[in-house]
Amino acid sequence: MLKKCYGKAALIVLACLLLLVGCVSLTIGQIDVPFKSAAAVLMQQLGLPFLQDVSLSKEQLAVIWYIRLPRMLVGMLVGGALGISGAVMQGIFSNPLADPGLIGISAGAATGAVVAIAIGGTAGSMLAMPVFALCGSILAVCLTVFLAMRNGKIPVMTLLLAGVAVGMLLGAITSGILTFMNEQKLQQYLFWMVGGLDYRRWEHVYLAVGPVLVGIFIMLLLARHLNILVLGETEAKAVGMPVMQFRMGLLFVAAITTATSVCVSGNIGFVGLVIPHMMRMLLGPDHRILLPASALGGALFLVFCDCLGRVVVAPAEVRVGIMTAILGSPYFLYLLRKMQKSVF
């Protein structure tokens, strides 16, 4: 009972912190906007009967509504998706070092993005790159699963090795295409590769919101089953779980959710690996608490890193993918050292 209450209290604290960091992210940047003005923009745009009397400049309206709010929302969606998908992947593979990138998602997205740039799709629409990246990720996951399948079964180790092989193959294709690109296109690719939240617009929010929220909802719904799946295939079958269906279902949902987030933000490392670890250490391994905590923690971490990236070398910006790696790597190394004697 105490454990349950502690878990729920931790989720409430995480949600409050996320709200707080979200508010801060609306106010900081090159143009200072007071919190009251930022809140007024939201109220007025949403047609809510509060703060209607606050006068706003066109610049403030544009900065909050068209730049910072979609940026923050994309950050929350991507961070939440990466955090929860990482926790699910670690559960499916019963491996604390598993990460959504393991089954070729990131490599597939990179190949999709580079194809979009190479064929000039990015000049036509800002959605071309995300859509190509999404298709690339899904194809990569399908290829990995197809290669790993034996007699209707997917052994975990084979799946991981197939993921590595597909990742290497797609990496080679990406590098091959890159060698034929001009400097401008290379820069475009590099910009996408170092994941970031800058220049994210409402279109990106619309693209990500559906798959990410549905994916998170399904994963939360299946959290209790993941607790059984983690005990191992034989143990799960012995208590009556159709292991193959649950493993494939969860893998597919986590893959789509991650692919959607990677396609709108580029490659952002460490969130899917570090956040589930951190939450597991703080709140224990029960996925009914761990999954929502990883989603909230991932969103919080990414928006926080984005805020930090905006102020740390102001007026210039450090992209969020770099910030997550800078903050995530030392923590990951600390975890590796601690792992020898801890709960993993």
Place this chain on the structure above:
Amino acid sequence: MSEAVIQVAQLKLGYGDRCVLKEASFSIGKGEIVGIIGCNGAGKSTLLKTIRGLLPKQGGSVSYFGKPLEEYQDKELATKIAYLQQHVELGFGYTGKDIVMAGRYPYMKWWERESDADERLALACMKYTGTADLADRPVNEVSGGQKQRILIAKVLAQQTPIIFLDEPTTGLDMVYQEEIFRFAKALAAQGKTVLMVVHELNLASKYCSRILLLGEGTLLADGTPQEVFTEKLLSRAYKADIKVEHDLVNGNLHISTRVSEAAKLRGAELLRQICGN
């Protein structure tokens, strides 16, 4: 024999094309405690896994309560048979209670959560196996014996009429080994059917009501410990010289191996070479 709970007919099993055991037929009734014995590689664990439906069979039939194994849904079968596997790797710091609660999984719809009644039952099972104080401790921090008792509590929490135990005493000291057999006997006394793979023949002869002896790729013998534990049958199954003594005071059997004089001499000569004497 009482009403047949498990019926196995002409069972053939193995891995891929390799046949491990063939023409195994037996029937087990309610309240029996049956030990499966045989040398390493005889197919004891494979037999248990196959009749549980965890491995595909190569031929023959298996049925529970008169219904063929293939007609059972996953969850329905899990409400009939609880299975304790040989090696369980429990990572991620799950607590004793988390593990025992997993035994309630087959009784829940996919969207349901464990009820307070499930929690009370899990705690009762832990109390019975003497693990209640481990409820909130990570299982990977407890001893082998404690872990095994937690897993037995999980098996109990599954509330099934049939219990399969695959080498439940491996790696345990003699006190825990006998305790596991006592648990099995107590469960059988409650009307549960217990089928266990065992290596401790002396304990099996004391606690099991029936023995299935595997050897030479088939079911060599099926009967009471007194019928199966004969020097001839055991020596044939284990491909060794086995000595069976009857304790006239308590009626127990004492089983041990004999080494021939020629083998002793060979061994001594080799040891001298190894030790350089």
